[in-house]
Amino acid sequence: MINQIKLENPHLWDEEMQDQAAGMILQGMELEIEYARDTMPRGVLGMNASMMEEYLNYIANRRLVQLGLPEEFPKAENPFPWMSEIMDLRKEKNFFETRVIEYQTGGALNWD
Numbered sequence: 001m002i003n004q005i006k007l008e009n010p011h012l013w014d015e016e017m018q019d020q021a022a023g024m025i026l027q028g029m030e031l032e033i034e035y036a037r038d039t040m041p042r043g044v045l046g047m048n049a050s051m052m053e054e055y056l057n058y059i060a061n062r063r064l065v066q067l068g069l070p071e072e073f074p075k076a077e078n079p080f081p082w083m084s085e086i087m088d089l090r091k092e093k094n095f096f097e098t099r100v101i102e103y104q105t106g107g108a109l110n111w112d
Contacts, residue, residue: 002067022069029060051079 002021006013036052043049057076064071078084 018069021067022064025060025063026072029056032056054079
């Protein structure tokens with residue numbers, strides 16, 4: 001959605017908006033980390049709070065880069081490579097045999 005705003009109204013994508021967007025991503029990541037610590041104090045098979053924190057740092061970096069902003073956690077790596085199958089791969093699928101996880105967002109409106 002933010003990239004669509006950048007396309008339609010590039011004058012809005014100033015330093016203040018960039019800081020706000022990065023701040024929202026980082027705040028959301030911090031809340032997710034707190035949630036992971038609360039719900040997985042001892043962890044479960046193959047997943048614990050520190051792994052989730054690493055994953056959330058990795059995801060925050062991806063989101064920041066998608067917006068054209070610098071990474072906040074340059075050493076963050078994905079501790080759950082199996083998640084990439086869901087998040088990254090775009091395969092042709094029979095709509096009736098799969099769960100839809102991709103939705104179109106945004107669209108330029110021309111009021112002229």
